[in-house]
Every structure is written in C-alpha cells, then in structure tokens.
Amino acid sequence: MTLRRGIFLSGVATLCAWTLVPIWLIALGAVGGRAAVDSWPKSFWPGSASFATLGSFLAIDGVWTATLTSLEVAVLCMIFSILLGAPAGYALARYSFRGATAYRLLILLTRAFPVGILALPLTVSFIRLGLYDTPVGVALIHAALALPFAVLVSASLFQGIPRELEEAAWVFGCSRPRAFLRVVVPLALPGIAATAIFAFVISWNEVFAASVLTVRHRTLTAYLLAVLSESPLHVQFAGGLMLIVPSVVFIFLVRKHLFSMWGIANR
Amino acid sequence: MAEIVIDGIRKAFGAVVALERVELRVADGEFLALLGPSGCGKTTLLRVIAGLESQSEGRVLIGGRDVSRLPPRARGLAMVFQNYAVFPHMTVRDNVAFGLRMAGAEAARTDRQVRRASELLHIEPYLDRYPSQLSGGQRQRVAVARALAVEPSVLLMDEPLSNLDALLRLEMRAELKSVLRAAGTTTIYVTHDQTEAMGLADRIAVLQDGRIQQLDRPATIYSHPATRFVGGFVGSPPMNFLELAAAGGAVRLGALTFPAPADGPIVLGLRGEDIEEVTAGAGFPLAVLVVEPMGSHTLVTGQVAGHRMRVVLPSERLPAPGEDIHLRPLPGRLRWMDAASGAAINPPNP
Ligand SMILES: Nc1ncnc2c1ncn2[C@@H]1O[C@H](COP(=O)(O)OP(=O)(O)OP(=O)(O)O)[C@@H](O)[C@H]1O
Numbered sequence: 356m357t358l359r360r361g362i363f364l365s366g367v368a369t370l371c372a373w374t375l376v377p378i379w380l381i382a383l384g385a386v387g388g389r390a391a392v393d394s395w396p397k398s399f400w401p402g403s404a405s406f407a408t409l410g411s412f413l414a415i416d417g418v419w420t421a422t423l424t425s426l427e428v429a430v431l432c433m434i435f436s437i438l439l440g441a442p443a444g445y446a447l448a449r450y451s452f453r454g455a456t457a458y459r460l461l462i463l464l465t466r467a468f469p470v471g472i473l474a475l476p477l478t479v480s481f482i483r484l485g486l487y488d489t490p491v492g493v494a495l496i497h498a499a500l501a502l503p504f505a506v507l508v509s510a511s512l513f514q515g516i517p518r519e520l521e522e523a524a525w526v527f528g529c530s531r532p533r534a535f536l537r538v539v540v541p542l543a544l545p546g547i548a549a550t551a552i553f554a555f556v557i558s559w560n561e562v563f564a565a566s567v568l569t570v571r572h573r574t575l576t577a578y579l580l581a582v583l584s585e586s587p588l589h590v591q592f593a594g595g596l597m598l599i600v601p602s603v604v605f606i607f608l609v610r611k612h613l614f615s616m617w618g619i620a621n622r
Numbered sequence: 623m624a625e626i627v628i629d630g631i632r633k634a635f636g637a638v639v640a641l642e643r644v645e646l647r648v649a650d651g652e653f654l655a656l657l658g659p660s661g662c663g664k665t666t667l668l669r670v671i672a673g674l675e676s677q678s679e680g681r682v683l684i685g686g687r688d689v690s691r692l693p694p695r696a697r698g699l700a701m702v703f704q705n706y707a708v709f710p711h712m713t714v715r716d717n718v719a720f721g722l723r724m725a726g727a728e729a730a731r732t733d734r735q736v737r738r739a740s741e742l743l744h745i746e747p748y749l750d751r752y753p754s755q756l757s758g759g760q761r762q763r764v765a766v767a768r769a770l771a772v773e774p775s776v777l778l779m780d781e782p783l784s785n786l787d788a789l790l791r792l793e794m795r796a797e798l799k800s801v802l803r804a805a806g807t808t809t810i811y812v813t814h815d816q817t818e819a820m821g822l823a824d825r826i827a828v829l830q831d832g833r834i835q836q837l838d839r840p841a842t843i844y845s846h847p848a849t850r851f852v853g854g855f856v857g858s859p860p861m862n863f864l865e866l867a868a869a870g871g872a873v874r875l876g877a878l879t880f881p882a883p884a885d886g887p888i889v890l891g892l893r894g895e896d897i898e899e900v901t902a903g904a905g906f907p908l909a910v911l912v913v914e915p916m917g918s919h920t921l922v923t924g925q926v927a928g929h930r931m932r933v934v935l936p937s938e939r940l941p942a943p944g945e946d947i948h949l950r951p952l953p954g955r956l957r958w959m960d961a962a963s964g965a966a967i968n969p970p971n972p
C-alpha cells in the first residue's frame with residue numbers, strides 16, 4: 356500500500372511541478388532583476404527580491420490603458436457569453452429537439468476553426484461593420500471562443516437542477532419566466548458565476564485575435580506582445596507575471612464551483 | 623364547484639402508452655384514491671391533470687372549465703410531488719408560503735395559513751431550516767404542507783405519506799382526511815398502498831397498464847372486484863382464485879357443489895376471511911402448509927385442488943402444518959370470473 360501511496364504522491368508532485376515551476380521561475384525573473392535572469396545556474400530562491408522591475412514595468416507608457424481595455428473586453432466577453440450561453444444551455448438541458456446531439460457537437464466544432472484562418476475575413480468584416488479596433492469587436496471574438504464552454508457547462512448546470520422544482524413553481528402560481536427567476540437562477544447562480552469568470556479569464560489571456568483586430572486600443576496581452584518584444588528579459592518576466600496573477604486568482608476563487616460542475620466530488 | 627372530469631385522456635410517450643382512454647369524474651369535495659401497481663400510469667395521470675404533461679388525446683375539465691390547454695398556474699390546483707420537489711434554496715417557511723406569496727396573498731393570511739399547515743404536519747420546529755437539514759420524511763411533510771397551505775379547491779397528491787413511519791402515517795392519514803373533508807377539497811390521492819386507499823377514499827379507481835379497471839366505493843371494490851387483477855391487488859391477503867371446470871351449470875369442490883354461471887373453465891374468487899371451518903365431509907379440504915399467527919387472526923396458507931389458498935382463521939385456531947382442515951365459503955361470497963379475460967361474470971349489485 357505504501358508503494359501505491361508513493362506513486363500517487365509522486366504523481367501529484369509531478370503535476371504540481373508541471374504547472375507551478377514555470378510560474379515560479381517567471382516570478383523569480385520578475386523580482387530578481389537583470390542579474391537573476393542572466394545568472395546560471397538558476398537559484399530557486401530570490402537572492403535579492405526587489406519589486407523595482409515590476410514597478411518600472413507598470414510605469415511603461417500605455418500599460419494602464421491596455422489593462423483597462425483588457426478589463427473592458429473581458430467584462431464584455433463575460434456578459435456576452437452568459438447572455439448567449441446560458442439560454443442555449445437551458446434549451447439543451449430542458450428541451451429535447453431534433454438534432455440536439457448534433458447541436459452539442461457543432462458547438463464544440465466552433466473551436467476547431469483556428470482564429471488564424473479567420474483573421475483576414477474577420478478583419479475585413481469588422482472594418483466594414485465599424486467594429487475594428489474597438490473593445491466590443493474583440494469582446495465578440497472572445498465571446499465566440501468562450502461560448503462553447505459557457506453553453507456546455509451551463510447545460511450540465513441546468514441539468515443538475517431537477518425539473519420537478521420548476522414544475523412545482525409552475526403549479527404554485529409561477530409563469531415560466533418567473534419560475535426560472537425564482538427557482539432556477541438562484542440554484543444555478545454559483546455555477547453561472549464560475550462560468551462567467553472562466554469566460555473572463557479566456558478573454559484576459561487571449562492574444563492572437565486581440566493583436567489582429569486592434570491597432571490603438573490594444574488589450575494588455577496584445578500590447579505587451581507588441582511592446583515587450585524589444586524589452587530586456589526581466590521586464591518581459593514582469594509582464595508575464597502581471598498577466599498570470601489575475602487568472603490564477605480568479606480560477607482559485609471559483610475552483611469549488613468548477614469542480615462540482617465537472618462532477619468531481621468536493622463535498 | 624371544483625368537479626374534475628377526465629374525458630378520454632390518452633397519453634403516449636413515443637411507443638410507450640402510459641394512459642389508455644381514461645374516463646374519470648371526481649365530484650366536488652370528493653376524495654378519490656388512485657390505486658395501482660408501479661408503472662401503471664398514476665403519476666402520469668396526475669401530471670396531465672396538473673398540466674405538466676400534455677395529453678395525446680382527450681380533455682381535462684375542472685369546475686366545468688376546459689383546462690386542457692391552460693398552463694399549470696391557471697388551473698387552480700395544488701400538488702404534492704412524488705419526489706417532494708421542495709425548493710432547496712428556501713427555508714421550510716418560505717417553501718410552505720410559496721404558493722400564497724405567488725398568488726399575492728397578504729402577509730397576515732399567509733402567516734395564518736402557513737402556521738395551520740405546518741401545525742397539521744408537525745413541522746413547526748423546522749420552519750427556519752433548509753430542506754437539506756431535514757430527513758426524507760420531514761421533507762415529504764413540507765411538500766404536503768406547501769400544498770395544503772394554499773387551501774386549494776383541487777389537491778393532487780402523489781404518494782404523499784410513502785416515506786413516513788407506520789405510526790406517523792396512520793396519524794397523518796386521519797388528519798388529512800378530516801382537514802380535507804372540512805375544507806371540501808376535491809382530492810386525487812395516488813397510492814400503491816391499498817390499505818391507505820381503503821381507509822381514506824370515498825371512491826377508489828384501480829389502474830392497471832394505463833386503464834381504469836374499476837371505479838367504485840372501497841367496500842364494493844373489496845367485495846365485488848371487477849376483474850381478477852383488482853381482487854388480487856386489493857385486500858390483504860389478496861383474494862384467492864381457483865381455476866375450476868364447470869359442467870352442467872355446477873362446479874364441484876371437495877364435498878361441495880356450487881351453481882356456476884357458465885360451463886367450461888371458470889375462475890372462482892374467494893376472500894380468505896369469507897370462509898368458515900366445518901367438520902370433515904361438510905366442506906372442501908385444505909392441506910395446511912404455513913401457519914402465521916398475526917395476533918388478531920391466524921393466516922393459514924394451504925393447498926386445495928392444486929391451487930394455493932390463503933385463509934383467515936380466528937386467532938386461537940392454530941392448525942399444524944401438514945394437517946387437513948375443512949372449509950366452507952360463507953353464503954353469497956363466491957365471485958365468478960371468466961377464465962380467459964379475468965372479468966367478473968356476476969356484475970356487482972351492491
Ligand atoms: N417521460 C417519460 N418518457 C417515457 N416514458 C415514461 C415517461 N414518464 C413515464 N413513462 C412511462 O409511463 C408509465 C407510467 O409511469 P408513471 O410514472 O405514471 O407510473 P406510476 O403509476 O406513477 O408508478 P409508480 O407507482 O412507480 O410511481 C411507465 O411505464 C413509465 O415508464
């Protein structure tokens with residue numbers, strides 16, 4: 356038994372290292388300054404931690420504007436994903452219609468088209484529609500990326516709410532929309548919130564579409580990609596860290612709901 | 623007022639026919655029990671009446687109004703769901719008050735009726751708890767209280783006491799009956815517990831495979847089952863059936879001869895308590911297999927003419943297994959059924 360336990364623990368350790376070591380190294384590079392980045396062999400402890408690099412990174416012209424744009428885009432993406440994704444998920448969960456299974460598959464297939472192929476036609480149509488170089492335009496593309504996730508997760512969310520609860524609300528005097536608001540929404544809310552934050556993170560991290568579809572109103576990722584390619588390594592690390600931290604914090608905050616949605620027991 | 627008329631309701635789920643042309647009329651204020659084995663369509667019928675399931679054919683009328691196409695909330699009824707369906711995100715109090723609040727009842731009236739319903743079902747101690755903090759039986763009582771609190775004119779209940787212990791069930795049964803009678807509520811009460819149906823109902827509808835086999839007062843259902851199925855389903859022990867052959871208008875069983883309504887193969891139905899013990903040669907012999915002293919009576923299982931038979935004897939009578947006892951049916955208690963269809967041959971004339 357101890358052998359199995361050992362294998363299990365080393366597996367856990369490997370997986371943790373797989374994700375944590377790169378983040379740790381980026382953090383080291385960000386706080387260690389030029390010396391730490393260039394030194395070899397790497398030390399796993401910051402010799403002299405200083406937030407000077409982070410400070411100077413934040414002082415770069417346009418970082419704050421780009422951060423605000425990123426926030427705006429991510430919030431819009433979140434709203435679009437939920438407003439479009441939750442009703443679609445509800446329909447998938449509650450109504451059996453011809454081609455429901457095919458529809459599910461189709462939703463996933465939208466992720467099969469690389470944004471790279473779509474970039475040119477999208478740019479052209481966005482210019483025509485007046486969406487080019489606007490936060491709304493980028494948010495729409497990000498919502499398209501986040502939607503499959505939003506639809507499928509909210510479908511399983513609604514499926515987990517017994518139909519009888521809604522029916523009881525109908526019998527006791529609720530119209531369908533009212534029953535939805537009084538019974539389904541409160542029960543689905545934690546999961547919906549988690550889905551929303553996941554959409555937020557997807558948008559926050561997305562760089563390709565954001566770079567192609569904007570010129571002056573860059574999101575943080577697109578801006579950093581454009582600006583930092585010329586910067587010294589430790590500043591790039593600082594930028595990387597600033598990008599990672601919000602995502603990690605968000606995912607950490609909603610981990611419980613995400614786990615329960617995916618059927619991983621956490622009770 | 624709130625008479626319920628089920629007019630030729632048929633319900634099919636794809637190829638599965640759950641209800642086959644059900645005709646039913648429940649008078650205003652009547653307590654009707656819907657009795658039948660698992661999967662016979664009881665829940666489906668309730669759901670059609672409530673508007674949660676759309677019928678394939680037929681109409682539902684409540685209080686003379688055709689509600690077939692109305693949504694559940696416009697039908698003016700309350701329902702207890704088989705799996706309770708209490709709202710997990712509301713306290714017991716909010717659950718019980720839900721119907722009244724949705725109807726826009728004023729606070730004082732809501733309070734009063736919530737208190738009444740929760741007293742009746744003994745759930746006052748839990749009013750501020752959430753359903754997840756209740757046992758199954760307590761949750762079920764919340765579901766019943768939620769339906770009673772709106773003081774509906776039509777109440778549909780789907781096995782509302784199934785999860786209570788025997789003692790509590792007995793008490794709740796009696797209280798439900800008196801409250802609903804006093805309020806004049808038209809009630810359809812689904813159960814597969816035949817003693818519950820017998821004890822509660824003004825009339826019982828026995829359902830099998832989506833068809834109403836018999837609709838009558840409990841005593842008639844018990845003494846004059848319309849089919850072999852009803853006789854076997856209602857009553858404990860169930861009715862005994864002997865497959866015999868009639869010739870010359872008579873059937874012979876042991877030393878007895880009964881006039882039979884038809885010649886050829888025929889089924890004789892006899893309730894276990896409708897017999898008396900007689901001396902050898904004055905009745906038919908029963909080879910005793912099992913003897914179960916039940917306290918108030920003795921249940922004897924034996925073999926006669928190649929058929930199992932269960933009879934009820936006085937509690938002080940304890941025959942030994944292997945012994946032969948001699949029995950004679952009480953006059954007027956024989957029921958005849960068609961051997962092929964199982965339908966009663968003597969129609970009940972109570
Ligand atoms: N949504 C559905 N889709 C397909 N078949 C169904 C559906 N609902 C019920 N049925 C079928 O209809 C028949 C009647 O079901 P119903 O739930 O009315 O039985 P019931 O009498 O309430 O049984 P129980 O005593 O077990 O609750 C069953 O054969 C069942 O399998």
Ligand SMILES: [Mg+2]
Pocket residue numbers: 664665666704780
């Ligand atoms: Mg049922």
